[in-house]
Amino acid sequence: RKEVEQDPGPFNVPEGATVAFNCTYSNSASQSFFWYRQDCRKEPKLLMSVYSSGNEDGRFTAQLNRASQYISLLIRDSKLSDSATYLCVVNSGTALIFGKGTTLSVSS
Amino acid sequence: DAGVIQSPRHEVTEMGQEVTLRCKPISGHNSLFWYRQTMMRGLELLIYFNNNVPIDDSGMPEDRFSAKMPNASFSTLKIQPSEPRDSAVYFCASRGTSGTGNEQFFGPGTRLTVL
Numbered sequence: 257r258k259e260v261e262q263d264p265g266p267f268n269v270p271e272g273a274t275v276a277f278n279c280t281y282s283n284s285a286s287q288s289f290f291w292y293r294q295d296c297r298k299e300p301k302l303l304m305s306v307y308s309s310g311n312e313d314g315r316f317t318a319q320l321n322r323a324s325q326y327i328s329l330l331i332r333d334s335k336l337s338d339s340a341t342y343l344c345v346v347n348s349g350t351a352l353i354f355g356k357g358t359t360l361s362v363s364s
Numbered sequence: 365d366a367g368v369i370q371s372p373r374h375e376v377t378e379m380g381q382e383v384t385l386r387c388k389p390i391s392g393h394n395s396l397f398w399y400r401q402t403m404m405r406g407l408e409l410l411i412y413f414n415n416n417v418p419i420d421d422s423g424m425p426e427d428r429f430s431a432k433m434p435n436a437s438f439s440t441l442k443i444q445p446s447e448p449r450d451s452a453v454y455f456c457a458s459r460g461t462s463g464t465g466n467e468q469f470f471g472p473g474t475r476l477t478v479l
Contacts, residue, residue, distance in 0.1 A: 290467075299455055299470035300407070343407070350420055351397065352468060356406035
């Protein structure tokens with residue numbers, strides 16, 4: 257089983273749609289969790305951290321379920337500029353482990 | 365702040381040649397990471413340094429790969445000899461100790477093509 261697994265997509269949605277990405281991780285001792293965003297041919301950048309109680313940043317909501325080892329990212333009111341690859345990231349103590357990413361394409 | 369600087373941005377070389385990738389981390393950051401990204405395998409950690417000391421190199425694919433960090437502001441990743449399967453984007457990232465928590469800041473990457 258891969259350490260961090262994501263549905264690769266692509267997710268093709270119209271502007272204004274709500275879209276959700278899911279991620280599972282294998283190491284139950286993982287300590288912290290993140291979503292990174294990567295635009296085409298660019299470097300990954302931190303989108304948001306994921307906290308046990310769930311957290312929101314504008315149109316973005318991240319949730320963590322430690323019992324199920326499951327992380328989610330919800331994007332409301334999608335914008336064209338949200339088109340990118342979203343990487344689920346887990347810190348297992350020494351370094352970050354990246355999922356392969358889920359590709360989102362938002363169209364007008 | 366200039367961010368993480370990598371050079372070259374693109375490298376095309378022939379099989380068997382030596383390739384050296386360079387990275388300058390963000391000033392004040394004490395951890396540095398080298399990653400490789402391919403479509404098939406995604407983003408893989410190759411090696412990371414803490415205070416210029418290699419901590420975990422278990423991701424280095426084989427002896428053809430080596431990395432050094434002679435000081436806090438410079439690191440190299442060397443491939444000798446290079447092979448076509450080494451073609452990928454190589455990212456360097458750095459992380460500080462306070463304020464930014466676990467956030468890693470990535471450089472723009474080096475796109476390597478080995479013919």
